[in-house]
Amino acid sequence: MNRRDLLKAxxxxxxxxxxxxxxxxxxxxxxxxxxxxxxxxxxxxxLLSVIRGADIAAAxxxxxxxxGGMSAFVKSGDVVFLKPNMSFPNPPExxxxxxPEVIRTVVKMCSEAGAKRIIxxxxxxxxxxxxxxxxxxxxxxxxxxxxxxxxxxxxxxxxLVSAPxxxxxxxxxxxxxxxxxxxxxxLPSAKAHSATTVSFGLKNLMGVIQNRRSxxxxxxxxxxxxxxxxxxRPQLTILDAAFALLTNGPGGPGRTEQLDTIIAxxxxxxxxxxxxxxxxxxxxxxxPADVRHLALAAERGVGSFTVPEEQIxxxxxx
Numbered sequence: 001m002n003r004r005d006l007l008k009a010x011x012x013x014x015x016x017x018x019x020x021x022x023x024x025x026x027x028x029x030x031x032x033x034x035x036x037x038x039x040x041x042x043x044x045x046x047l048l049s050v051i052r053g054a055d056i057a058a059a060x061x062x063x064x065x066x067x068g069g070m071s072a073f074v075k076s077g078d079v080v081f082l083k084p085n086m087s088f089p090n091p092p093e094x095x096x097x098x099x100p101e102v103i104r105t106v107v108k109m110c111s112e113a114g115a116k117r118i119i120x121x122x123x124x125x126x127x128x129x130x131x132x133x134x135x136x137x138x139x140x141x142x143x144x145x146x147x148x149x150x151x152x153x154x155x156x157x158x159x160l161v162s163a164p165x166x167x168x169x170x171x172x173x174x175x176x177x178x179x180x181x182x183x184x185x186x187l188p189s190a191k192a193h194s195a196t197t198v199s200f201g202l203k204n205l206m207g208v209i210q211n212r213r214s215x216x217x218x219x220x221x222x223x224x225x226x227x228x229x230x231x232x233r234p235q236l237t238i239l240d241a242a243f244a245l246l247t248n249g250p251g252g253p254g255r256t257e258q259l260d261t262i263i264a265x266x267x268x269x270x271x272x273x274x275x276x277x278x279x280x281x282x283x284x285x286x287x288p289a290d291v292r293h294l295a296l297a298a299e300r301g302v303g304s305f306t307v308p309e310e311q312i313x314x315x316x317x318x
Contacts, residue, residue, distance in 0.1 A: 048265040048307045050274060053317030056101040056242050056262070063238060063264035064109060066313035073236050074183050076114030081181035082106060083234070085189045085204050086122040086137050088251045089130035095245035095256040098189045100136035102240045102262070104144065106185060111146045121177060122207045123152040125251070150177060158210035166227035167300075168219040173210030174232065186234035186268065191245035192254070192281045195221055197291045199250045200272040201237045202229045202302075226296035229268065233302075237271040239263040241278055249282075269294065269303030 049066035053059040064070050074080055084098035092099045103120060110118050120141075124131040128151050132138045141149040152158075158173040166172075178184060188204035195216070196203050205228050206212050215224040241261040248254030259278055265271040273288035280286075288305045289295045298305055 047267055047311050048270055048274060049263065049313040049315070051262045051264075051313075051315050051317065052260055053262075054258075054260045055317060056099055057105045058317055059242070059260070059262040060102055060105040060238065060264075061109065062315060062317060063262045064106075064236070066315070067236070067264060067266065070109040070113040073185070074110050074113035074115050077116045078110075078114070078182040079117045079180060080110045080115045080119065080183045080185060081178055082110075082118065082120040082185050082187055083204060083207060084120055084122060084137070084187040085199075085207065086131055086135050087125040087207065089126050089134040090252055091134060092136055093243050093256065094252045094254075095189060095191055095243040096250060096252045097131075097135040098187050098240050099242050100140045102187060102238065102242070103137075103140060103147075106187060106238065107144050107147045110183075110185075115146075115183075117148065118146055119148050119150060119177060119181070121150040121152050121175060123175075123209075123212075128153065152208070155210070161231065163227060163231055165230065168224040168227050169214075172228065172231070175208040178208060178232065183236075184232075184234040186237045188237070188239055189245070190239055190241035190259070190275050190278065191252075192247055192249035194249065194282075196225065196293055197286070198272075198276065198281050200239055200275045201234075201268045202226070202272055202293060202297060205229060205232055208232065222293035223296055225293040226300055226302065229297050229302045230300050234268060235266065237265055237268045239271050239275050241275060244279055246279055247282055265307070267303040267307070269297050269305065270307045273305040274307075 049063045051059045051063045084103050086097050088096045090096045107118050152175055159176050160171050161174045162171050186201050188201045191199050193199040202225055215221055241259045244257050244259045245252050246255045246257055263271050263274050276286050276288050
């Protein structure tokens with residue numbers, strides 16, 4: 001086995017290790033159950049960046065630099081967990097998956113900041129091999145020796161996590177690899193969604209849970225997404241709106257518009273709220289409160305719809 005295969009085998013073995021006693025691995029054991037990811041220092045103001053530019057790599061770099069640079073999030077020796085959207089067997093220009101240039105740039109920036117390991121993982125909605133090949137993930141994983149890609153989906157990849165403050169469920173199966181990471185960066189694509197109106201950062205978190213069917217069939221989907229966002233919180237969210245799927249989401253094909261925009265922030269709800277204003281979704285002009293899982297997340301203290309204008313960096317690249 002080469003170094004890459006050995007590393008991947010080691011990570012998968014770690015994911016298959018016996019689960020810890022049933023409790024929230026992502027929340028402090030306190031009366032308030034504050035998510036552990038909140039214990040990491042957030043980037044200083046500004047909290048949000050909205051960068052426009054056709055050069056995706058440059059826009060991603062500018063979006064993170066506006067928040068203090070990747071070194072504000074990733075330290076030397078850190079294990080970084082990336083959650084792109086690779087759920088559908090579609091080319092990046094359809095807007096249904098995270099553009100590989102976004103992932104490539106984030107991997108490079110994490111490596112430059114001194115990350116020890118960089119893991120990208122997703123639980124695809126369609127046949128995994130087709131999803132990863134057509135979305136560009138297969139080629140990207142082969143190109144970047146510092147990146148290990150893990151396909152989630154088997155029981156051994158998940159562990160039950162208690163959710164005492166959730167409204168829809170009391171426990172949920174979440175990817176074990178998340179608790180092994182020092183830094184969690186969410187990399188959603190911006191798209192319309194037939195069941196949740198839009199699928200941005202909060203909805204993208206469903207790619208780390210074991211039983212998505214239960215979210216659709218056993219619970220109120222919007223409420224379950226809001227509950228999950230209260231348990232699993234990324235330190236950094238980078239919303240890929242380079243190509244946005246505006247209709248017939250989440251899988252398409254539908255009407256796609258090249259918005260040439262990257263939104264980054266430390267408040268996952270604020271990032272999603274900013275994304276709402278980029279376009280019409282399913283031919284509707286929306287406000288953040290019109291998307292019920294965002295409204296519920298705000299009620300449950302996940303974050304804020306609004307960021308003071310002085311804390312937002314807006315830039316158009318030449």
